[in-house]
Amino acid sequence: MTTATPTATDRLHALDAARALALLLGIALHASMSFFLPIPVQDPSASTTLAVGFFLIHSFRMTLFFLIAGYFGHLLWQRLGTRSFLRDRSRRIGLPLLGGWLLLAPVSIAIVIWGLTRSGVPSELAQSSPADQGLPLVHLWFLYYLGLFYLATAALRALWNRLDPSDRFGAAIDRALAWTLRRGLAPVLLALPAAAVLALDPGWRVWFGIHTPDFGLQPQLPASIAYGSAFAAGWWLRRQGSFLTDLASRWRSQLLLAVGLSALALLLVGPRPNLFDATTLAGGEGRRVLYAAVYALSGWYWSFGLLGACQRWLARPSARWRYLADASYWIYLLHLPLVFGLQVALRDWPLHWSLKFPLIVGLTLVALLLSYRWFVRGSWIGALLNGRRKAPGLAVEVAAVATPDTPITAVVPDEQSQLAELRGVRKRYGQTVALDGLDLQVRPGELLAVLGPNGAGKSTAIGLWLGTLRSDSGEVRTLGGDPTDVHSRLELGCMLQDVRLAPMLSAREHIDLTRRCYRDPLGVDECIELAGIGDFAERRYGKLSGGQQRQVQFALAICGRPRLLFLDEPTVGLDLPARERLWASLRQLVAQGRSIVLTTHYLEEAEALADRVAVLAGGRLLAEGSVAQMRELVSRTRIRCLSDVEASTVRQWPGVVEVSAQDRQLQLTASDPETVVRRLLQTDPQLSRLEVRPANLAEAFSELTLEAA
């Protein structure tokens, strides 16, 4: 099926929302700690419910975050290139890490110490052996690891380019990933590294899953493997165009599986942590391995399920979600000292946890949202965190163009962007390469003629744009979205070859029944008139000639008032008047601002209609440009005359590419026409009926495809 990898100019609202969710859940996670852990202070009102909540959130939150970070990272890297990408990341990730650590780490640690002095060192902590911890990164560890992953990825990319310059291995990975994604098995594959590293780690504190590496600059193996693989997966999954659509179609089942797996994990490990012997799991090694697998798997199913749900429900622009997404980075950076402070301050309040916990979360959110609105959004801090300064209130940025300063998020395409695109698309049918890294765009208001010999990849390209095929790798976009998304197909029209329609229905009935599929269709009579089928609109389709049937199919293709129309050999079988009428209709549609992609073997048709021509052969784009530019590509001139000069003589002359002769009629193809014509006239003063003309599109096409062959 089709790929629809979002381009760097598409804001991915669903991913923005999912990332905001991952960050904001961090507040709930940290706020819940004091109700079952002695960090930063043990609250007298203990809660197993909050322990379970912590367990669930912790099992997927950072996997989800790093998955999205990898996805956005690839998007940004593709747009900026490696150098600019690293420069941008050092500004957006490195500076907040450095500044945040200098300001927040001392405050957070001071509050923890304050908490310990209020409640005393808990017996659990006193009995546990002190770990060799290193520099405290506090909650900003995620920025540190993100930076490491960016650096590692840049280095691996450079190495990869050397080892696999044609990206064949990459394409194989793409295919394997696509296979697992289509079957909903990707989480199983992606959970393997985390499950393995957890199961093999003798110091694994089982209840806490992947240990948070908030101390020490030396990368910790479990977090590096688990979150590094999530980052890599996100990076790689962006090459899967239909990734987000696939997730959206499976979100319910993925979340159901996630709930089931989390329940199983809790059954295995218990609802609260054992702080006295955190590395032991009753039941032996088999149970420990099973738990590691279930835990890792649940994290991935949660991540995929939540991403899918966001894609399903939050993919459209929303001012509130956008604002929250923008604010979430600031809120997450600043929340820890505030949450810890409130936990310590409220410790001795005689309130049940069900009141204290929401109070802590609520106060933190309100304070940070207000601070974001008043001090951050429109300031240089906002520019640093969100890419640019923004107006304080809510606003949906539907068509803002992504700049290098807005790397993590992007935008919905504006009217100026391409209506349909293929970028580096590869598609194979078994051993046959149909498309081999094809790049092709359709612009608003143009008629693009796609030419090529049989097997060039024209129909595959159209199939990808229509969402009826899935690419092996590369990006496919149609009307700014995934072509497999039915919503984006509401504004498409298409007329394929060899279409069969119900023979008993009349053309009018066909149009009337088909137009109901669309939101804002043309009227039946309008359609009939535009397609020029008024003379036979009442006749049964089965009784019409082949050409008339094609005209009815054209009427059906345009009845939905499409913005983008795909026509595959539309004039085959049409007589001359019908063909001219259809040409006139196409010109009228283009004049109305609609875009048309036309494949045809009638090159004069392309010459008469096309604003732009693309010549494909062997799945590659051979040439692209206006008809005049295509002619110029073939700098050959045709010369014809009546002459007594022998063809064999002329063939020897410099500048002559090809000669043929019949009776006295000479036909030449010349690369240097002026010299050849002069010499012809000198050699044969009796020469007559001299014609000199540049190559037409058919000849240019023939020559281009011949060269490619």
Added chain:
Amino acid sequence: MITRAMVALVRKDLYLYRWLIVGTLVGGMLALWLSDLDGNVSLAGHILLVTAIVVLGVILAVHGPLSERQAQSYSFVLSLPVSIGQAAAARVLGSLSGFLLAWAPLLLVVLTLHDGPSGELAWFVGLMVFLLANFGLLLALTVLGRNELWSVTGIVVSNTAVPLFQLLALPALTRGADGELAWTPQLFLTLSGLLLAAALALGLALLFTSRRDVS
């Protein structure tokens, strides 16, 4: 989720089969009238009724899903704002709706106008429910089978099953304690099982078709 385009496709199918549905209704009414008469005419009425419903079922179950599979029809579907799965699901819904549009009024006519012994009604309702379940299973088979061989097998099996059920199973299921036709627990159980099987099969068919994807 049923989209506007799916509704349009179902509507198109119903429009396409409208004369077949009307013909079945007219034939079915005629059959019911004949079956109310005496002797051989009544038997002819029964045969005509079963034939009309079976023919409708076979055409709807086989024609729609089969034509959906043909490349040329597929090409047309691709030009519409529906996914492949939605288009296939719309075909199933179209066929099912078409069958019900003829089957349900015929059943209703019998239920409202019948004035004979209730045992006769049990026999008739049993037959009608069997025909519905038979259609559901045939439709599911043609949809899930994905080639003509399955459809042909389905037609043969379902056509054979009708007379077997009518002549062997139904008399046994509707035989009351006194040997007369009657509503029996076995009849209810069998018909419930058949309907459940048909519903499950159709549910599976819809599930599978709605998940059909591009290659």
